[in-house]
Amino acid sequence: MPDQILDDISHRRYNPLIGSWLLVSPHRTKRPWQGQQEEPSENKLPQYDPECYLCPGNKRAQGEANPQYQNTFAFVNDYSAVKEEQQDYTTETKSDDIASRLLRAQPVTGRCYVLTFSAKHHLTLADMTARDILTVVETWTRIYASHMSPRHPLRDRAAQAVQSIPPSEHAEVDPARHQLRYMQIFENKGAAMGCSNPHPHCQIWTTSTLPEEPGKELAEMTKYRKQHGRHLLEDYVKLEIAKGERVVWQNEEFLVVCPWWAIWPFEVLIIAKQHIRALVDMSPEERLQFAEAVQEVTRRYDNLFKTSFPYSSGIHQAPLDCYGQEADMSWFHMHFYPPLLRSATVRKFLVGYELLAEPQRDITPEQAAARLRDCGGELYRELPN
Amino acid sequence: MPDQILDDISHRRYNPLIGSWLLVSPHRTKRPWQGQQEEPSENKLPQYDPECYLCPGNKRAQGEANPQYQNTFAFVNDYSAVKEEQQDYTTETKSDDIASRLLRAQPVTGRCYVLTFSAKHHLTLADMTARDILTVVETWTRIYASHMSPRHPLRDRAAQAVQSIPPSEHAEVDPARHQLRYMQIFENKGAAMGCSNPHPHCQIWTTSTLPEEPGKELAEMTKYRKQHGRHLLEDYVKLEIAKGERVVWQNEEFLVVCPWWAIWPFEVLIIAKQHIRALVDMSPEERLQFAEAVQEVTRRYDNLFKTSFPYSSGIHQAPLDCYGQEADMSWFHMHFYPPLLRSATVRKFLVGYELLAEPQRDITPEQAAARLRDCGGELYRELPN
Numbered sequence: 001m002p003d004q005i006l007d008d009i010s011h012r013r014y015n016p017l018i019g020s021w022l023l024v025s026p027h028r029t030k031r032p033w034q035g036q037q038e039e040p041s042e043n044k045l046p047q048y049d050p051e052c053y054l055c056p057g058n059k060r061a062q063g064e065a066n067p068q069y070q071n072t073f074a075f076v077n078d079y080s081a082v083k084e085e086q087q088d089y090t091t092e093t094k095s096d097d098i099a100s101r102l103l104r105a106q107p108v109t110g111r112c113y114v115l116t117f118s119a120k121h122h123l124t125l126a127d128m129t130a131r132d133i134l135t136v137v138e139t140w141t142r143i144y145a146s147h148m149s150p151r152h153p154l155r156d157r158a159a160q161a162v163q164s165i166p167p168s169e170h171a172e173v174d175p176a177r178h179q180l181r182y183m184q185i186f187e188n189k190g191a192a193m194g195c196s197n198p199h200p201h202c203q204i205w206t207t208s209t210l211p212e213e214p215g216k217e218l219a220e221m222t223k224y225r226k227q228h229g230r231h232l233l234e235d236y237v238k239l240e241i242a243k244g245e246r247v248v249w250q251n252e253e254f255l256v257v258c259p260w261w262a263i264w265p266f267e268v269l270i271i272a273k274q275h276i277r278a279l280v281d282m283s284p285e286e287r288l289q290f291a292e293a294v295q296e297v298t299r300r301y302d303n304l305f306k307t308s309f310p311y312s313s314g315i316h317q318a319p320l321d322c323y324g325q326e327a328d329m330s331w332f333h334m335h336f337y338p339p340l341l342r343s344a345t346v347r348k349f350l351v352g353y354e355l356l357a358e359p360q361r362d363i364t365p366e367q368a369a370a371r372l373r374d375c376g377g378e379l380y381r382e383l384p385n
Numbered sequence: 386m387p388d389q390i391l392d393d394i395s396h397r398r399y400n401p402l403i404g405s406w407l408l409v410s411p412h413r414t415k416r417p418w419q420g421q422q423e424e425p426s427e428n429k430l431p432q433y434d435p436e437c438y439l440c441p442g443n444k445r446a447q448g449e450a451n452p453q454y455q456n457t458f459a460f461v462n463d464y465s466a467v468k469e470e471q472q473d474y475t476t477e478t479k480s481d482d483i484a485s486r487l488l489r490a491q492p493v494t495g496r497c498y499v500l501t502f503s504a505k506h507h508l509t510l511a512d513m514t515a516r517d518i519l520t521v522v523e524t525w526t527r528i529y530a531s532h533m534s535p536r537h538p539l540r541d542r543a544a545q546a547v548q549s550i551p552p553s554e555h556a557e558v559d560p561a562r563h564q565l566r567y568m569q570i571f572e573n574k575g576a577a578m579g580c581s582n583p584h585p586h587c588q589i590w591t592t593s594t595l596p597e598e599p600g601k602e603l604a605e606m607t608k609y610r611k612q613h614g615r616h617l618l619e620d621y622v623k624l625e626i627a628k629g630e631r632v633v634w635q636n637e638e639f640l641v642v643c644p645w646w647a648i649w650p651f652e653v654l655i656i657a658k659q660h661i662r663a664l665v666d667m668s669p670e671e672r673l674q675f676a677e678a679v680q681e682v683t684r685r686y687d688n689l690f691k692t693s694f695p696y697s698s699g700i701h702q703a704p705l706d707c708y709g710q711e712a713d714m715s716w717f718h719m720h721f722y723p724p725l726l727r728s729a730t731v732r733k734f735l736v737g738y739e740l741l742a743e744p745q746r747d748i749t750p751e752q753a754a755a756r757l758r759d760c761g762g763e764l765y766r767e768l769p770n
């Protein structure tokens with residue numbers, strides 16, 4: 001394929017993971033920017049902030065006090081988007097009723113956690129060592145394990161995994177009251193991504209329904225597997241390693257790429273090289289290598305524009321409760337969606353055309369990958385105090 | 386259906402126009418907001434700004450000077466996302482080649498316009514009379530007409546429409562060099578929506594491909610029509626008028642609703658009550674009524690938080706070049722996606738969970754509609770000078 005020319009012409013690229021297209025206009029970054037500028041972030045935060053509801057010992061919104069935790073600390077979100085108990089709601093579906101076709105609703109229950117990455121208010125993942133991040137990965141693994149359905153095909157793997165991880169006093173969670181379907185682990189980092197507290201943390205929303213995005217991916221991965229006998233991301237990993245131009249970094253177990261179909265300017269995907277279906281499927285060595293990959297991505301991001309780089313990130317893996325072959329069709333990966341485009345203060349807005357017609361990007365994923373490859377090494381800044 | 390309970394419980398709603406779900410968490414607005422605040426907008430703009438590249442007589446990026454136009458003025462975007470001429474690019478598809486399955490691209494050509502709504506720098510649609518907005522609607526109609534394929538089933542309607550509209554000296558455009566497939570008219574208003582120039586204007590991106598969103602809608606509308614004999618939006622309009630709780634405003638020809646499946650807090654849909662397939666399908670009276678609907682929406686938005694309300698909006702209608710029954714399956718409507726949630730400075734971020742899992746909203750569309758119903762009447766502010 002004559003790939004070079006895609007640096008110069010407008011084109012669409014196809015995202016096989018969700019089955020949709022986006023528009024790429026490589027020449028468009030030349031336009032001057034006169035719009036909104038973000039605040040460049042400078043880390044002047046204290047290690048402990050008495051006003052922060054996530055710091056150890058402090059009081060939270062509903063009056064409860066946080067324990068004196070060391071690194072990870074999990075609690076149920078005081079303003080959860082979904083709850084475990086609520087009034088019953090059933091929709092009668094009369095097939096001939098227009099309202100039941102056009103005003104469809106279904107109840108959603110679940111549990112939402114907040115999970116801190118560290119006791120230190122002024123850290124981000126990029127400031128943490130791979131060992132520190134490993135503790136976070138281990139906590140994710142234990143939380144995933146405690147929500148799995150009794151009939152989950154990865155139950156034995158989970159038991160092994162949990163055994164190999166030391167318990168974390170403040171991040172153990174109770175099993176949910178009803179079996180839940182999916183666990184979405186995600187982080188909003190930076191004010192530009194709607195984060196209201198810089199204390200390093202993620203959220204974990206666990207729901208009785210399979211959400212749209214992982215649902216679409218699972219459907220596309222299943223289709224591909226049935227049609228071609230191999231896994232979509234298995235083929236994709238091999239292809240990208242062979243091509244090289246979109247690869248940002250890799251170790252033995254994980255590949256970091258700017259995917260062919262990236263929407264956000266410096267969007268990145270961490271993909272397992274072997275068939276890992278969920279967090280509980282990883283060996284201790286794989287967990288460490290995954291932690292290294294997360295560290296590499298977040299450091300390179302910060303180095304790129306010499307700022308604390310905003311992003312939303314999240315893990316896609318097997319559902320907590322699997323139907324049919326869903327566990328086997330799943331392929332562990334982590335998305336990073338960062339909004340910055342040209343500098344610490346100029347972001348890409350996904351607005352009018354993007355919302356109404358189709359996502360549009362300016363630089364190519366190949367250009368983004370080349371820049372992120374060049375950002376390796378130590379973190380550009382030192383921590384205050 | 387026991388709708389009342391949906392004010393209290395978390396649930397998902399289905400969007401039949403694009404075939405996907407979103408999460409609604411009505412209780413969630415109670416959480417305090419400590420994150421990013423938007424600048425409240427206060428209109429201190431001059432009628433004419435010598436630095437604005439859209440004001441009459443001023444020079445644009447590439448050195449060309451704008452004419453002394455009165456209201457609408459159209460020109461090809463100096464930094465177009467797509468262009469009419471570019472190097473050829475064809476992808477050979479070898480069905481057994483992994484790269485041709487996973488690295489799919491197709492060329493996109495087209496033409497992007499910028500269109501001003503008024504010569505006055507300090508106006509917005511909300512400040513304009515329905516007659517002023519009618520001129521904008523007329524210009525959209527003429528521009529759509531001059532890009533239609535020779536075999537378009539609405540050609541005769543277009544000829545009639547164009548005859549009934551006085552030409553606008555500075556907003557006439559040449560036919561495209563190659564036949565294009567779709568025209569996306571959209572407006573990004575306000576810094577929060579990535580707008581880099583407050584001078585009232587929209588963009589019109591015209592492409593050789595049918596973009597994702599109107600493509601999905603067309604597919605769902607076609608499916609519905611084949612299955613139920615009626616149009617999806619025809620049924621939906623009747624249903625919403627009968628129910629009333631999501632209706633914001635209506636006149637004889639257009640309905641303004643907060644749709645059942647709204648994602649953005651105060652998202653609104655203007656829907657034609659009769660079967661209007663595209664702009665060129667409207668009578669002069671319908672164009673005026675559409676202009677009134679746009680005015681009602683934008684005024685109510687500004688009145689809601691007493692600010693110049695940011696949004697992205699856009700029109701969905703029949704493609705410029707229609708295959709099979711596409712023209713007949715199309716139903717004219719206009720989306721408004723505004724980000725503000727609680728005040729002039731606190732917005733809703735569609736970030737982590739929304740990007741990784743599924744869109745999530747806090748207040749219900751019924752609550753939003755009730756508030757927008759109460760915001761009618763005159764615009765809360767007067768224009769400066």
Ligand SMILES: O=P(O)(O)O[C@H]1O[C@H](CO)[C@@H](O)[C@H](O)[C@H]1O
Pocket residue numbers: 348349350351352353354360573579580581
């Ligand atoms: O063309 P503009 O107004 O400079 O740019 C704005 O709208 C475009 C179309 O929605 C987006 O792609 C850009 O990210 C946004 O900043």
Ligand SMILES: O=P(O)(O)O[C@H]1O[C@H](CO)[C@@H](O)[C@H](O)[C@H]1O
Pocket residue numbers: 188194195196733734735736737738739745
């Ligand atoms: O829960 P938070 O951090 O207050 O809220 C943030 O993340 C949520 C999940 O992506 C979003 O729904 C909110 O709009 C955003 O502000």
